[in-house]
Amino acid sequence: MKLLKKTSRTYLIVSASAFIVAGLIIYFVLSFILEEEMNENLRSDIKSIVRTIDKDKTIPHYFPFVEVKKVQGHSPGPYRVIDTLIFDKKEKEQIPFRQISSVKSIQGETYLIIVRDALLEKSDLLMIIGVAIGLVFVLLNITLYLINRKLSLEIWKPFYNTLDKLRKFSPDDSSFNLTDNSEIDEFAEMKNTLEGLTSKVISDYQSLKRFSEDASHEIQTPLAVIQSRLEALVQHPDITKDQADLIKSAYTSVQRISKLTQTLLLLTKIANDQFPEKVRVNMSELLQEKITLFEDHIKSKSLTVNKQVAEGFMLETNFFLAESLVMNLIGNAVKHSSKDGTITISLNENHLEISNTGSPLSVPPEKLFERFFKADKSTGSHGLGLAIVKEICKLNKWEVTYQYVNDQHKFIVQF
Amino acid sequence: MKILIIEDEKDLVDTLKNYLGSEGFLCETATTWFEAEDSLSVYNYDIIILDLTLPGGNGLDLIKLIKERNKDAGLLIVSAKNSLDDKIKGLDMGADDYISKPFHLAELNSRIKSLARRRHYEGSDEIVFNEIKINVEANEVSVHGEKLDLTKKEYDILLYFMVNRNKLITRESIAEHAWGDSISYADNFDFVYSHIKNLRKKIGQKKGKNYLHNFYGIGYKFSD
Numbered sequence: 001m002k003l004l005k006k007t008s009r010t011y012l013i014v015s016a017s018a019f020i021v022a023g024l025i026i027y028f029v030l031s032f033i034l035e036e037e038m039n040e041n042l043r044s045d046i047k048s049i050v051r052t053i054d055k056d057k058t059i060p061h062y063f064p065f066v067e068v069k070k071v072q073g074h075s076p077g078p079y080r081v082i083d084t085l086i087f088d089k090k091e092k093e094q095i096p097f098r099q100i101s102s103v104k105s106i107q108g109e110t111y112l113i114i115v116r117d118a119l120l121e122k123s124d125l126l127m128i129i130g131v132a133i134g135l136v137f138v139l140l141n142i143t144l145y146l147i148n149r150k151l152s153l154e155i156w157k158p159f160y161n162t163l164d165k166l167r168k169f170s171p172d173d174s175s176f177n178l179t180d181n182s183e184i185d186e187f188a189e190m191k192n193t194l195e196g197l198t199s200k201v202i203s204d205y206q207s208l209k210r211f212s213e214d215a216s217h218e219i220q221t222p223l224a225v226i227q228s229r230l231e232a233l234v235q236h237p238d239i240t241k242d243q244a245d246l247i248k249s250a251y252t253s254v255q256r257i258s259k260l261t262q263t264l265l266l267l268t269k270i271a272n273d274q275f276p277e278k279v280r281v282n283m284s285e286l287l288q289e290k291i292t293l294f295e296d297h298i299k300s301k302s303l304t305v306n307k308q309v310a311e312g313f314m315l316e317t318n319f320f321l322a323e324s325l326v327m328n329l330i331g332n333a334v335k336h337s338s339k340d341g342t343i344t345i346s347l348n349e350n351h352l353e354i355s356n357t358g359s360p361l362s363v364p365p366e367k368l369f370e371r372f373f374k375a376d377k378s379t380g381s382h383g384l385g386l387a388i389v390k391e392i393c394k395l396n397k398w399e400v401t402y403q404y405v406n407d408q409h410k411f412i413v414q415f
Numbered sequence: 416m417k418i419l420i421i422e423d424e425k426d427l428v429d430t431l432k433n434y435l436g437s438e439g440f441l442c443e444t445a446t447t448w449f450e451a452e453d454s455l456s457v458y459n460y461d462i463i464i465l466d467l468t469l470p471g472g473n474g475l476d477l478i479k480l481i482k483e484r485n486k487d488a489g490l491l492i493v494s495a496k497n498s499l500d501d502k503i504k505g506l507d508m509g510a511d512d513y514i515s516k517p518f519h520l521a522e523l524n525s526r527i528k529s530l531a532r533r534r535h536y537e538g539s540d541e542i543v544f545n546e547i548k549i550n551v552e553a554n555e556v557s558v559h560g561e562k563l564d565l566t567k568k569e570y571d572i573l574l575y576f577m578v579n580r581n582k583l584i585t586r587e588s589i590a591e592h593a594w595g596d597s598i599s600y601a602d603n604f605d606f607v608y609s610h611i612k613n614l615r616k617k618i619g620q621k622k623g624k625n626y627l628h629n630f631y632g633i634g635y636k637f638s639d
Contacts, residue, residue, distance in 0.1 A: 217468055220495035221424050224517035228430040231520045234583045234633055235434075244631035251633070255587055258517050259599060293597045296568070300606040331600030 004152045011144050015137065023133040027126060034125075035098070038117050042100040043079060045115040053106050064097065067114040074103045074110055083119065096121060158182035162191055169198060171205035172273070209272055216265040223258045230254065256382070263384045266324070267371070270391040275318040283322065284313045287347055290326045297334045298343070303356075308346035315415065317396055325392045328385040329354045329411055336409065344408070355410040365402045389413075416531060417459070420444045421451040421477065422466040422493065431464070434520050435527070448472035455480055460488045462530055464523075465510075467494040467501055475501075478508045489530035493518070519588035521579040528578045542577050545639075546623055549577055558621035568593050569614045576627065576637035585634035611635065 049060055049068065059068045064086045080101045085094040096119040104111050162178050169176060178195050182188050230251045234244070269275065287309055298305060315322065333343045333356035341357035367373050369390040374383040389411075393400040399414040418440045422428050425446060432442045443458070445451035448471030455477075463481055467474030474492075481490055492505040495516040502513045511533070512526050532540065532551060540552040546559045556563040556573060565573065571593045576584065590598040590607045615627055628636045 217495040220516040221427070224495070225424060225426040225430070227517040228427060228434070228520050231583075231585065231588075232430050232434055234585070234630070235437075239631075241631055244633055248631070248633045251585065251587070254517070290597075293595070294600070296594065296606040296610075297597065297601050300609070301602075327596060327600075331597065335600050335602060 003156070004148055007148060008145050011148075012141060015141060015144075019133050019137045023129055026133070027129050030129070031122065031125060034120065038098050038119070039081060039100065042098065042115045042117060046079070046100065046102050046104075046113050049113050049115070050104050050106060053111065059111075064116050067112075067116075069112045069114075071103065071110050071112045074112065076103045076105050076110070078102070084116070086116070155184060158184075158187050158191070162187075162194065166194065166198075171201050174202055174206065176202060205272070209274070212265055212268045212272075216261055219261045220258065223254055223261075227251070227254050227258070260382050260384075263382060263388070267384060267388055267391060270321065270388065270395055273395060275321050275395075277318060278316055279319055280314045281317055281319050281322045282312065283315050283326075283347060283352070284309050284311055286322060286326055287345065287352075290323070290330055291345065293327075294330055294334050301334070301337065302340045303334065303337055304340075304342045306342060306344040308344075308348075310348045313347060313349055321392045321395070325389055325413070326352075328389050329413075332385050332389075332411070333409075342408075350415060352413045352415070353410060355408040357407055358409050359407075360404055361409070365404070368402055369400070417441045417443065417461050418527070419451075419454055419458075419460040419463045419488075421446075421464065421469065421474075423447065423468070423470050424466075430520070431523070435524065438524055438528075440527070448477065451477055452480065455484050460485055461534065462489040462491065462527055464491050464493060464527070467492060467505065475504060475508065478505065478510060482509050487534070489527075489534055491523075491526055491530060519585065519591065521575065521582060521584045521588045522592055524582070525575055525578045525592070542574070544577055544580055544626070544637075547573075547577070547618070547626075549574055558618055558623040561621050563617055563621055565614070565617065566610075568610050569617070572610060573614055576635070579637065581636070581638045583630050583634050583636045586632075587634075589634065 084099050088095045097116040098119050099116045101114040178191050333354050337356035338358050344355045346353045369386050371387045372383045401412050403410040428444045445454050448469045490510045492510045492513045494501050542549045548557050575592050586604050626637050
């Protein structure tokens with residue numbers, strides 16, 4: 001719910017109940033005051049009638065407002081106040097009257113003096129108050145709504161600007177800032193907090209990026225020293241078989257660490273989206289080219305390759321990543337294919353499918369795409385190839401799935 | 416043939432100097448940005464090996480300096496970052512080749528010799544070892560003057576051996592040189608061996624001697 005709607009609704013509910021209570025109070029107070037006033041007037045009417053009779057000896061009679069009767073056997077008493085209904089011949093309806101009667105003795109005679117005044121009908125009073133309060137209520141709420149809307153448009157403007165900027169925030173953008181300044185302390189505070197937060201995110205991201213590159217540099221250089229020293233060492237003419245074996249195993253391990261750090265760095269770079277340049281990549285050509293690269297691998301394992309590659313299929317993506325994806329998938333298929341097996345590669349505008357024959361997995365398939373996961377511990381692989389495939393797909397919003405159908409491991413990338 | 420090695424890791428500089436020295440190159444070294452600047456201002460070099468990550472300044476700035484002062488020198492960039500950006504930037508600025516750390520000495524040597532050939536040192540486009548002759552312009556090999564029919568991979572491997580003659584070349588180095596990244600997906604080096612076997616056979620058929628010696632399973636040495 002929008003803030004404006006929420007506040008308006010709250011205003012409406014609260015003011016409606018306040019107005020109802022106020023209306024009721026006004027009604028009761030008003031009717032009480034009006035009645036008191038009427039009683040007062042009627043009493044003073046009786047007094048002036050008594051004076052008139054006393055002075056002029058005339059008995060006034062204005063029905064239904066004044067009635068004076070001579071009575072006997074009544075002793076003078078206090079005022080009696082009642083409400084009564086009197087039929088109005090003209091209006092042809094019963095009209096409520098306030099009536100005060102009193103027995104007075106004037107110059108030895110006893111008179112029953114009745115004075116009446118038409119009462120304002122309660123329903124009329126209620127309606128008048130209701131209409132008045134209703135009108136005020138509507139006016140007030142319209143005004144409030146208009147004020148609120150104007151305020152929220154103006155006051156909340158920096159808020160929405162900030163929100164808009166945050167939505168476009170990318171930790172890659174080191175020039176990011178929330179320029180709008182608000183006069184409102186809360187918003188200014190929010191802006192400052194967010195600015196602190198985003199600059200922290202940016203600097204963390206930058207240092208992470210730098211760290212990956214620096215770490216890679218720091219590791220690769222000593223590795224280059226070890227590797228080149230070992231290569232220089234084997235040039236020595238008097239090396240024995242035992243020494244050669246020691247050097248060989250050290251050398252192989254150096255190669256593995258080196259490959260591993262390079263691959264980890266690549267994985268980090270993909271995850272950090274450091275491959276922004278996109279071009280139109282001819283996937284058909286790329287696939288053919290990479291298959292050729294594996295010709296010797298394929299021959300040495302006597303593999304059969306079935307190709308169903310659609311011609312001229314273009315994809316808008318990063319060239320290096322597309323290359324890496326294809327290399328990893330073909331490499332994976334070649335590596336894990338059984339000897340004399342079959343590799344099937346098919347490409348069309350919907351998907352790339354690469355499958356190889358082999359015995360079923362002994363592990364849950366969802367583990368395949370995890371980092372450092374090796375289905376076959378005996379191979380020298382680092383278990384990052386499929387993790388790279390997954391990251392590349394994620395970055396490009398493609399979907400990679402694995403299936404085992406008809407003795408074939410199938411990897412399908414849906415574009 | 417004078418080479419300037421600009422590299423901050425002293426151990427690496429030593430190895431490079433020794434290795435390239437044994438190949439007949441005269442090597443000078445610079446281990447900081449300022450040393451490199453000094454050397455470049457005073458002397459002329461035929462080939463410069465430049466590590467992009469140097470203490471004291473950005474290696475890419477040195478490329479500008481090299482292009483001003485030593486513009487005929489062949490420039491080989493070495494970088495530990497293995498980042499595409501550096502590679503593209505370096506090559507755009509006029510570097511001739513790029514190699515990332517860690518590298519095989521044989522690979523570095525082969526790149527340097529290729530740079531040297533492109534600058535027409537060593538007199539010709541021919542590499543000769545006894546009866547074997549490679550014309551790198553025409554990509555042709557002959558044994559005792561008779562043309563040898565080689566596949567692309569066999570040619571690459573033979574050329575690699577010929578420029579690294581008398582040196583032990585590891586099988587990893589050979590495999591990476593001829594097959595690039597795809598080699599990491601191979602279960603073993605069987606097909607490397609089979610190419611080398613074929614190469615031996617083809618040279619033998621033309622009455623060439625077998626110069627390819629296996630060395631304890633680490634690699635091969637191409638020598639008398």
